[in-house]
Amino acid sequence: MRDAPLEFVTAMAAYGDVTRHDADGEPVYMLNRPDLARYVLKENGTNYTKDRTPDDAMLRPLLGNGLLTSNGKEWAAQRRMCAPAFRLTEVERFDQVITDAARNLLDRWSDGPDGRAVRVDHDLTALTLTVIVRAMLGTDVGAIGAGFGRAVDAVNRFIGHYVPTDDPDPADTARRYAGFQRARAFLDQVTRVIIAARRSGGGDGDDLLTSMLAAGHAMSDTDLRDQVLTIVMAGHETTAKALTWTLYLLDRHRDAARAVYDEIDEVLGGRLPTAGDLPRLTACRRAIQEAMRLYPPVWLISRRSVEADVIDGYDVPAGTLVCISPWTLHRDPRYWDEPDAYRPERFTQERSARHLSHQYLPFGGGPRICIGRHFALVEAVLALAVLLQRLRLELVEGFPVEPEALVTLRPRHGMMMIPRPR
Numbered sequence: 001m002r003d004a005p006l007e008f009v010t011a012m013a014a015y016g017d018v019t020r021h022d023a024d025g026e027p028v029y030m031l032n033r034p035d036l037a038r039y040v041l042k043e044n045g046t047n048y049t050k051d052r053t054p055d056d057a058m059l060r061p062l063l064g065n066g067l068l069t070s071n072g073k074e075w076a077a078q079r080r081m082c083a084p085a086f087r088l089t090e091v092e093r094f095d096q097v098i099t100d101a102a103r104n105l106l107d108r109w110s111d112g113p114d115g116r117a118v119r120v121d122h123d124l125t126a127l128t129l130t131v132i133v134r135a136m137l138g139t140d141v142g143a144i145g146a147g148f149g150r151a152v153d154a155v156n157r158f159i160g161h162y163v164p165t166d167d168p169d170p171a172d173t174a175r176r177y178a179g180f181q182r183a184r185a186f187l188d189q190v191t192r193v194i195i196a197a198r199r200s201g202g203g204d205g206d207d208l209l210t211s212m213l214a215a216g217h218a219m220s221d222t223d224l225r226d227q228v229l230t231i232v233m234a235g236h237e238t239t240a241k242a243l244t245w246t247l248y249l250l251d252r253h254r255d256a257a258r259a260v261y262d263e264i265d266e267v268l269g270g271r272l273p274t275a276g277d278l279p280r281l282t283a284c285r286r287a288i289q290e291a292m293r294l295y296p297p298v299w300l301i302s303r304r305s306v307e308a309d310v311i312d313g314y315d316v317p318a319g320t321l322v323c324i325s326p327w328t329l330h331r332d333p334r335y336w337d338e339p340d341a342y343r344p345e346r347f348t349q350e351r352s353a354r355h356l357s358h359q360y361l362p363f364g365g366g367p368r369i370c371i372g373r374h375f376a377l378v379e380a381v382l383a384l385a386v387l388l389q390r391l392r393l394e395l396v397e398g399f400p401v402e403p404e405a406l407v408t409l410r411p412r413h414g415m416m417m418i419p420r421p422r
C-alpha cells in the first residue's frame with residue numbers, strides 16, 4: 001500500500017467487491033462497488049466517522065477541528081453554518097476574482113521566450129491559492145505576509161507524504177517536520193491577526209469570512225482559525241490538481257481539445273468569461289469532469305465504523321477502518337466502457353443521468369460531500385476558459401508523467417509544459 005498505492009488498490013478491486021488487508025497491525029476493509037460506497041457515505045453514514053482515520057492523523061495537527069476533521073454534532077453545526085456561503089449562486093460572485101488571477105497567469109505564460117517550458121502544476125497551485133485567499137479573506141495572498149504562499153507550500157509538502165514506519169530518510173523527514181512547525185506557527189499567527197481585524201470591523205464584507213462571521217458570531221477565535229485554514233487548505237490544492245490533469249489530457253487528445261477551443265471562441269469571442277457564461281461552457285466542464293474521473297484529486301476516502309455493521313454479508317466489527325477509492329471505482333470496466341480512454345462526452349447531461357449513484361465520486365458523497373464542489377467547478381471552468389483562450393499547453397517531449405498518490409493525486413515529477421499560441 002505504501003510503495004505502490006494505486007497498484008495495490010487496483011489489485012484489491014480485481015480481487016473482490018469487499019476485501020480486507022492488514023496495515024499497521026489493523027484490518028482495513030476496501031469497498032469496491034458504487035452501492036457499497038453509497039451505503040457507507042450516505043445510507044448508514046452516521047455509523048462511519050472520520051475520527052482516527054489516516055486523513056484525520058495527517059490533517060488534524062494543522063487544521064484542528066474544522067469542517068474537514070470534525071465529527072458528529074460539532075460537524076453538523078459547522079456544516080450548517082458554512083453551507084450558505086458555498087451555494088452555487090454565492091460562489092459565482094467570485095467569477096472576477098478567478099478570471100483576474102487566470103488572466104495574470106495567462107499573461108505570464110504568454111510573455112516568456114518562445115518554447116520556454118513552465119511548471120504547470122506549481123503555477124496552477126499558486127493560482128488557486130490566490131483565488132481562495134481572496135474569496136475567503138478578501139485580500140491578496142501577497143498582502144497578508146510575503147511568507148504565506150511559502151508556508152502553505154511547506155505544509156503541503158509535509159502533510160502530503162505518508163511517513164512510513166521504517167522511514168528511509170529520517171533526516172529529511174525531520175527537516176520537513178521542522179519546516180512544517182514553523183509554517184504552522186506562521187499561518188496560525190496570520191490567520192488570527194486577520195480574524196481579529198475583521199472582528200473589530202475591517203474588511204469589505206464581500207468574502208466568505210464575513211459570511212461565516214455573520215452566521216457564526218458565537219464562534220471562538222480558535223474555531224474560526226480552524227475553519228479559515230481548513231477552507232484555504234482544502235480549497236486550493238485539489239482544484240489545482242484537477243486543472244493540471246485536464247491540461248495534460250487535453251494535450252494528449254487533440255479532438256477533445258478542439259471541442260474546448262471551439263466552444264471558448266464561440267461563447268466568448270475573445271472576451272473574458274463571467275459566471276453568466278457557465279451554462280454554455282459545457283465542453284470545458286466535461287473536459288474537467290472526465291479528467292477527474294481518470295485522475296481523481298482525492299483518490300482514497302476513509303472512515304471508521306462506530307458500531308459493528310454488516311456490509312454485503314461481511315461482518316465489520318466496531319472501530320474498523322473502511323476505505324473507498326474513487327481511483328478504482330472510476331476505472332471499473334463494469335461501469336465504464338473503455339475505462340482508460342479519455343472521453344469527455346461521458347458527461348453530457350443525458351449520459352451523466354445514466355450513471356449509477358456513487359459510480360463517479362470525485363467530491364465524495366452523502367452529507368459529507370465536498371462543500372466546495374460548486375466553488376471548484378466554477379473556478380476550474382472559468383480558469384480553463386481563460387487560459388486556453390490564446391494558448392495551448394504542450395507537454396515537454398519525453399517528460400515522464402506518472403500519478404503519485406499522496407493526500408492528493410499529483411504528477412510525481414511535476415508537469416512541465418510549453419505554452420504555445422493556439
Ligand code: HEM
Pocket residue numbers: 067068069079132230231234235236238239242296297298301302361362363364365367368369370371372373375376
Ligand atoms: C476539484 C476540487 C476538489 C475536490 C476533488 C475535492 C474533493 C473532496 C472530497 C472527496 C471530499 C470528501 C472527503 C471525505 O468524505 O472524506 C471533500 C470534502 C471537503 N472539501 Fe473538497 N474538493 C475540492 C475542492 C474544494 C474546495 C474549492 C473547497 C473550499 C473552497 C473544499 C472544501 C472541502 C471541505 C471543507 C470538505 C469537508 C466537508 C465536510 O466534511 O463537511 N473542497 N472534498
